Amino acid sequence: RRGVWGWVQCALINLRGVWDAFRMVRQLRPRVIVGFGGYVSFPLMIAGVCVRTPVVVHEANAVAGKTVRLLVRLGAWLAYGLESCHEDFRHARVLRLHPERVRMTGNPIRRQFWADLAAPLQPLPHLTEGVQTVLVTGGSQGARRLNQVVPDALAQLRGEGRQVQVIHVTGEGGEADVRERYQRAGVPAFVVAFYERMGVLYRWADVVVARAGALTVSEICARGVASMLVPYPHATDDHQQANAAVLAERGGAVVVEDSELDVAVLVRTLRELLSDSARRGAMGARARAQAVPDAAERLIKFVEECVERRR
Numbered sequence: 001r002r003g004v005w006g007w008v009q010c011a012l013i014n015l016r017g018v019w020d021a022f023r024m025v026r027q028l029r030p031r032v033i034v035g036f037g038g039y040v041s042f043p044l045m046i047a048g049v050c051v052r053t054p055v056v057v058h059e060a061n062a063v064a065g066k067t068v069r070l071l072v073r074l075g076a077w078l079a080y081g082l083e084s085c086h087e088d089f090r091h092a093r094v095l096r097l098h099p100e101r102v103r104m105t106g107n108p109i110r111r112q113f114w115a116d117l118a119a120p121l122q123p124l125p126h127l128t129e130g131v132q133t134v135l136v137t138g139g140s141q142g143a144r145r146l147n148q149v150v151p152d153a154l155a156q157l158r159g160e161g162r163q164v165q166v167i168h169v170t171g172e173g174g175e176a177d178v179r180e181r182y183q184r185a186g187v188p189a190f191v192v193a194f195y196e197r198m199g200v201l202y203r204w205a206d207v208v209v210a211r212a213g214a215l216t217v218s219e220i221c222a223r224g225v226a227s228m229l230v231p232y233p234h235a236t237d238d239h240q241q242a243n244a245a246v247l248a249e250r251g252g253a254v255v256v257e258d259s260e261l262d263v264a265v266l267v268r269t270l271r272e273l274l275s276d277s278a279r280r281g282a283m284g285a286r287a288r289a290q291a292v293p294d295a296a297e298r299l300i301k302f303v304e305e306c307v308e309r310r311r
Helices: 004-028 039-050 066-073 093-097 111-118 144-159 175-185 198-204 214-223 236-248 263-275 277-288 295-310
Strands: 033-035 055-059 077-080 102-104 132-137 164-169 189-192 207-210 226-229 253-255
Touching: 004 039, 033 039, 039 055, 039 066, 055 066, 055 295, 077 295, 111 198, 111 214, 132 144, 132 198, 132 263, 144 164, 144 175, 144 207, 144 263, 164 175, 164 198, 175 189, 198 214, 207 214, 207 263, 214 236, 214 277, 226 236, 226 263, 226 277, 236 253, 263 277
Parallel strands: 033 055, 055 077, 077 102, 132 164, 132 207, 164 189, 207 226, 226 253
Antiparallel strands: none
């Protein structure tokens, strides 16, 4: 929280967390501590660095967060999930001196996701195989902006006579309204608040419209599908913009700023993508080239190297 009192509270909470973490490390004597960049992991990882327990931190986004940057400067090893357009990770002085401490591992994706991509197309209510399908997802929290704009855009495309259907993952609270709007517009739609097996949904997609969270970008690469990314403008350190750039700079995605997104822009972009199968195929191939199917294995190997070198 901002303000003097917010900083004081933050300091006190973290001091207590670090104290508890020191006790935990002394009791458990772990061979290695692995964290994934969130602020809640900071006390345990900083305790590990201080007592010289090997620490590996994984950064999923294309821009390192404050916790990750501090830990790397203090001696943690760094695995990262997306190639950074700004190369923030590899230019830190400590990493120039110790290049073995940094590794591009990719972002691990669940085995079930890969299995669903490889499986035959699974039936979904209201959808017809062979009809062009747009997958809309705002990530784990949903995206109110996409929920507002996409139904109107697809209704307009449908009104132009284009055969198109949609899979829309709305996030909590948006499901009923979005489903009703598609029904009124006569757009075949499979609408859910959340869906556990996202690989099933990606398997249907001809085009993906999404925010640019790290896992979403990694899933788009795994599927090898054309995408239109709308980075969340209030993401910490603007990391979604950097995530989207990883694909856009390589020709794998179209990026539209949240402030510029409206029905007309979305209709024009989707019309261009859905009308040009060659372009979609090229974008999908460029996205797939960024995929790291063995990311989990790479990360495990990196952790093992960290432990062996420290030994």
